[in-house]
Amino acid sequence: MNESKIILKKSLGEWFNMMTAGGYRVVGPVGQDGQIDFEPVTSPDAVRFDHVQTNNSGKWVMFPRYEAMMRFRLSGKEVQAGEIPPQAPPTVLFGAHPCDAASLATLNAVFTWDSSDAYFEPKLANTTIIGLSCTKGDSYCFCTSVGGGPGDTRGSDVLLTPLDGEKFLAEILTEKGKSVVGLAPQLFSAADGTSKEAALAKIPARFNHRDVTAKLPSLFPKEDVWKEQSLRCLGCGACAYVCPTCSCFDIQDERDRYTGVRIRCWDSCGFGLFTLHASNHNPRHKQSERWRQRVMHKFSYQPERLNVLGCVGCGRCSRSCPVDMNLGEHVAALAEIKV
Numbered sequence: 108m109n110e111s112k113i114i115l116k117k118s119l120g121e122w123f124n125m126m127t128a129g130g131y132r133v134v135g136p137v138g139q140d141g142q143i144d145f146e147p148v149t150s151p152d153a154v155r156f157d158h159v160q161t162n163n164s165g166k167w168v169m170f171p172r173y174e175a176m177m178r179f180r181l182s183g184k185e186v187q188a189g190e191i192p193p194q195a196p197p198t199v200l201f202g203a204h205p206c207d208a209a210s211l212a213t214l215n216a217v218f219t220w221d222s223s224d225a226y227f228e229p230k231l232a233n234t235t236i237i238g239l240s241c242t243k244g245d246s247y248c249f250c251t252s253v254g255g256g257p258g259d260t261r262g263s264d265v266l267l268t269p270l271d272g273e274k275f276l277a278e279i280l281t282e283k284g285k286s287v288v289g290l291a292p293q294l295f296s297a298a299d300g301t302s303k304e305a306a307l308a309k310i311p312a313r314f315n316h317r318d319v320t321a322k323l324p325s326l327f328p329k330e331d332v333w334k335e336q337s338l339r340c341l342g343c344g345a346c347a348y349v350c351p352t353c354s355c356f357d358i359q360d361e362r363d364r365y366t367g368v369r370i371r372c373w374d375s376c377g378f379g380l381f382t383l384h385a386s387n388h389n390p391r392h393k394q395s396e397r398w399r400q401r402v403m404h405k406f407s408y409q410p411e412r413l414n415v416l417g418c419v420g421c422g423r424c425s426r427s428c429p430v431d432m433n434l435g436e437h438v439a440a441l442a443e444i445k446v
């Protein structure tokens with residue numbers, strides 16, 4: 108299914124209101140310059156269209172940063188436990204750039220590869236993605252190096268492309284997309300063959316991701332390469348927390364004396380504690396080994412084992428890094444090394 112329509116920018120507010128009336132929670136890019144994040148939209152006027160990228164990604168809709176899974180109560184030597192069922196409210200994730208929409212394939216591959224994740228899957232199934240093509244990028248973007256592009260339709264149910272500041276081309280790509288457009292069909296008119304290509308940002312490719320995937324096993328033992336790349340890395344984990352494809356989590360019990368809750372929360376391979384054993388042995392005790400793991404996981408292990416890249420080139424990790432580690436530059440440098 109791929110049908111194209113036109114919707115005017117001034118009609119988006121009415122469309123949003125129809126989504127809310129239709130029972131959807133709408134999540135979109137809101138905030139001030141430099142602090143634009145995916146959050147629940149309380150007013151259509153608050154939605155931003157003029158940013159290169161949000162600080163966070165919309166991944167929390169499917170994979171929350173903190174999620175309660177079970178409550179328990181201790182009584183003597185007895186433990187009473189009760190599962191907390193997954194919450195999966197019908198949601199429209201509005202304004203996800205094509206890199207973020209494409210990231211859902213990576214998350215889905217991770218959360219379904221051996222068994223279905225009972226907390227992730229219903230949220231993804233109940234979420235409709237209204238993507239937003241990119242009309243501008245910055246020096247951190249590298250979607251075209253990892254198989255994406257500023258007008259890539261993968262992962263979106265509807266993809267909007269701003270045409271001239273006044274109207275959007277709406278590509279209706281799935282049944283879910285058809286349903287949200289069907290909430291207000293009067294707002295959409297025929298596209299009459301309108302093309303989006305001239306409106307899209309130009310993002311130059313920096314490396315060939317297939318070459319990088321093929322080369323990484325040979326680079327794994329070259330400790331000097333990883334040490335040189337990671338000298339600045341603080342192990343703060345910011346790169347993982349803003350990343351739309353990072354999926355590592357921890358499960359912890361938070362409790363007072365008699366009651367508690369079991370949660371899962373985001374984790375990061377950049378943390379020294381991530382692989383620390385109870386014996387105090389740490390198989391990745393150097394930051395260079397953690398940086399290597401991050402790159403290998405995204406560009407070697409996931410493509411080989413799950414047939415998806417673990418990176419969509421959104422550039423958030425680099426924009427958020429307090430010491431200006433630039434993943435696009437680092438992977439491009441790896442691609443240049445002769446092995």
Ligand code: SF4
Binds near residue numbers: 346427432
């Ligand atoms: S954000 Fe930068 S400093 Fe922090 S762990 Fe990631 S690469 Fe290292």
Ligand code: SF4
Binds near residue numbers: 420
């Ligand atoms: S690793 Fe960096 S560039 Fe790649 S998807 Fe994650 S945040 Fe975006």
